[in-house]
Amino acid sequence: MSDDKRAIDPWNSTLPADYETLMAEFGIEPITDELISAFPSTHRLLRRKVEFGHRDLLRIVDSIRRNEAYAVMSGIKPTGEFHLGTMMTAEEIIFYQSLSDKSVAHYCIADLEAFADNGIPLEESHEIAVGNVADLLALGLDYKRAYIYKQSEERLVQKLAFIFSTAVTFNMLEAIYGPKQIKYYLSALIQVGDIMLPQTEEYGGPKPVLVPVGIDQDPHIRLSRDIAKKFKFVPPSAVFHKLTRSLLGEEKMSKRNPMSMMTLSDDPKLAERKIWSALTGGRGTVEEQRRLGGEPEKCVVFELMTNHFIDDDDELRKIYWECKTGARLCGDCKSQLADIVSSFLRKHQQKKEGLMDLARNIVEGER
Numbered sequence: 001m002s003d004d005k006r007a008i009d010p011w012n013s014t015l016p017a018d019y020e021t022l023m024a025e026f027g028i029e030p031i032t033d034e035l036i037s038a039f040p041s042t043h044r045l046l047r048r049k050v051e052f053g054h055r056d057l058l059r060i061v062d063s064i065r066r067n068e069a070y071a072v073m074s075g076i077k078p079t080g081e082f083h084l085g086t087m088m089t090a091e092e093i094i095f096y097q098s099l100s101d102k103s104v105a106h107y108c109i110a111d112l113e114a115f116a117d118n119g120i121p122l123e124e125s126h127e128i129a130v131g132n133v134a135d136l137l138a139l140g141l142d143y144k145r146a147y148i149y150k151q152s153e154e155r156l157v158q159k160l161a162f163i164f165s166t167a168v169t170f171n172m173l174e175a176i177y178g179p180k181q182i183k184y185y186l187s188a189l190i191q192v193g194d195i196m197l198p199q200t201e202e203y204g205g206p207k208p209v210l211v212p213v214g215i216d217q218d219p220h221i222r223l224s225r226d227i228a229k230k231f232k233f234v235p236p237s238a239v240f241h242k243l244t245r246s247l248l249g250e251e252k253m254s255k256r257n258p259m260s261m262m263t264l265s266d267d268p269k270l271a272e273r274k275i276w277s278a279l280t281g282g283r284g285t286v287e288e289q290r291r292l293g294g295e296p297e298k299c300v301v302f303e304l305m306t307n308h309f310i311d312d313d314d315e316l317r318k319i320y321w322e323c324k325t326g327a328r329l330c331g332d333c334k335s336q337l338a339d340i341v342s343s344f345l346r347k348h349q350q351k352k353e354g355l356m357d358l359a360r361n362i363v364e365g366e367r
């Protein structure tokens with residue numbers, strides 16, 4: 001088994017060393033320019049191939065073309081504040097939801113998984129979920145065409161997981177996830193229930209479902225597609241994004257080191273400090289940087305601009321070439337990004353504050 005194969009573990013995600021090997025190993029299709037141009041509009045994550053791979057994404061393109069129903073489904077494990085990784089998934093749901101008025105978004109609050117994996121009691125994750133949903137709404141989800149629910153309270157998901165358990169063996173689960181405690185296998189079956197929920201009669205019957213996820217979640221997609229075939233559902237489609245590095249350039253963001261990750265609740269001043277201490281691809285001295293240029297490919301600051309904070313492709317290209325040719329220093333980038341991020345956070349937090357009551361009503365099933 002390759003290192004990459006071990007790296008795709010939904011409960012312990014590390015960055016794969018080589019996305020291409022991973023795709024070849026697991027039969028993930030690349031996102032091509034032709035595929036991108038088949039969508040009625042694009043998003044920076046697609047254009048820049050941050051969304052780098054997919055399974056059956058054409059099925060969603062076809063639904064959009066034919067003006068037929070499809071669902072976009074994802075969720076959050078309510079263990080803490082929205083961070084840049086969860087923001088990326090939220091942006092994807094919002095984008096794919098926006099492409100057709102025949103789409104519906106399903107957003108699952110994976111509180112059972114937060115309990116199983118992180119030991120967070122349901123009452124505690126409930127409060128976290130209210131904040132998470134307010135973030136999602138503030139980012140622009142059309143909640144009137146969305147179903148947002150907690151796993152612990154959606155009986156149909158639990159029922160589906162139980163039914164699906166009749167079609168899997170311990171060996172199958174171990175082959176996909178490796179040897180794990182039963183709680184992880186149960187969580188996996190619950191997730192399959194979440195993914196299949198939009199296709200139940202109660203939610204309009206079989207239809208294409210797109211799941212935008214980090215590549216570490218592919219084991220759930222593979223299991224869901226196997227089970228879908230056995231139960232006559234449409235195998236779910238998936239689009240995979242690259243995993244977000246820590247601000248300090250480590251493979252994993254660590255909640256133990258708050259300087260390594262940015263959340264949407266960070267005080268804007270603190271967020272600015274985090275940017276100033278983030279890893280760059282700069283050289284040891286100004287003289288060297290002017291002479292050799294920087295290395296944006298290694299730079300977390302440039303990654304933040306690419307993945308999250310600069311929409312304008314021309315602007316990003318300009319930054320790239322100024323860096324490569326030594327016309328730009330890391331201080332220029334950090335100062336520019338710090339301004340963008342602090343202004344974004346101020347606006348976002350204000351918007352979120354105004355949506356907390358709505359989010360609570362949604363999470364408590366009163367809307």
Ligand code: SF4
Nearest residue numbers: 281294299323330333
């Ligand atoms: Fe990164 Fe900007 Fe420094 Fe280049 S100049 S390495 S893009 S921070």
